[in-house]
Amino acid sequence: MEIEHRAKAFEDALRRAGIRITRQRAALLRVLAAAEDHPDATQLHLRATEAGAAVSLATVYRTLSALEAQGVILKLEFEGEPARFEPADGTHHDHMIDVETGEVREFVSDRIERLQAEIAAEMGYEIVRHRLELYVRRKA
Amino acid sequence: MEIEHRAKAFEDALRRAGIRITRQRAALLRVLAAAEDHPDATQLHLRATEAGAAVSLATVYRTLSALEAQGVILKLEFEGEPARFEPADGTHHDHMIDVETGEVREFVSDRIERLQAEIAAEMGYEIVRHRLELYVRRKA
DNA sequence: ATGGATGCAAATGCTTTGCACCCGT
DNA sequence: ACGGGTGCAAAGCATTTGCATCCAT
Numbered sequence: 262m263e264i265e266h267r268a269k270a271f272e273d274a275l276r277r278a279g280i281r282i283t284r285q286r287a288a289l290l291r292v293l294a295a296a297e298d299h300p301d302a303t304q305l306h307l308r309a310t311e312a313g314a315a316v317s318l319a320t321v322y323r324t325l326s327a328l329e330a331q332g333v334i335l336k337l338e339f340e341g342e343p344a345r346f347e348p349a350d351g352t353h354h355d356h357m358i359d360v361e362t363g364e365v366r367e368f369v370s371d372r373i374e375r376l377q378a379e380i381a382a383e384m385g386y387e388i389v390r391h392r393l394e395l396y397v398r399r400k401a
Numbered sequence: 402m403e404i405e406h407r408a409k410a411f412e413d414a415l416r417r418a419g420i421r422i423t424r425q426r427a428a429l430l431r432v433l434a435a436a437e438d439h440p441d442a443t444q445l446h447l448r449a450t451e452a453g454a455a456v457s458l459a460t461v462y463r464t465l466s467a468l469e470a471q472g473v474i475l476k477l478e479f480e481g482e483p484a485r486f487e488p489a490d491g492t493h494h495d496h497m498i499d500v501e502t503g504e505v506r507e508f509v510s511d512r513i514e515r516l517q518a519e520i521a522a523e524m525g526y527e528i529v530r531h532r533l534e535l536y537v538r539r540k541a
Numbered sequence: 542a543t544g545g546a547t548g549c550a551a552a553t554g555c556t557t558t559g560c561a562c563c564c565g566t
Numbered sequence: 567a568c569g570g571g572t573g574c575a576a577a578g579c580a581t582t583t584g585c586a587t588c589c590a591t
Contacts, residue, residue, distance in 0.1 A: 386497065
């Protein structure tokens, strides 16, 4: 199954970094692996709890930090809401947020990526990371 | 002088919106009009205080909200720091943050703007606002 | 004069942390 | 067994808010 496989991949990444796989971390990894949306810490806490794995909110935060440090997940900070998280599945993408519904959609644009790099280079910099968010409304 | 002129323009915008120009607001407008950088609420509070105009931090926040609502200033929310503010001088631009020094530089790219609009349109949306930040490092 | 604006301190919301106990390796 | 991990409650930070007082219009 897809989710289990993904969860295992996460575990391996952590183990490689010398991080212990505890009951609560395993639970969170499974929840994250199953996430189709972009849940925040509280939602992850809730999902883990509903799945029968008691985890404290503090541990959720601590685990998310560790996962982010390992590059296993990405932290998304949209305007005016708690941070959300998504599994880092390798392919970089940016986000489009429907301001009406809150729905988040992903998109990629090689051309924009290239332009960003060009602009930075022209000013004597190289890009470490970037953030591009489009707050949109469904067209009439 | 440049700064006074800018500050007056801010006052007019507020008066037009039926907002009273109090001593503390006038002081903050002057501080904002003089800001070359991108100060946060605490820095603005400090500057107003140093300039001899006592303003409470709560009022700084309340005034910043009002100014933002009038479109007179823009709120910038970079990663991992308190919100910063900049006077809205009409021309839209994005930001490049030097991760080493914290320095913020502005840039514009019509091409990126256009591509963003295209992408949104293709997906059936129109852009309400967007946020593009490049976290960069000086090139070797 | 009168309703919006201010100051203070308390409250909020998200996130982090100190500490004593626990458990994965 | 031992050192990292956990839970709990308390602390931290940026920001907001209730309320009594004040002042711009």
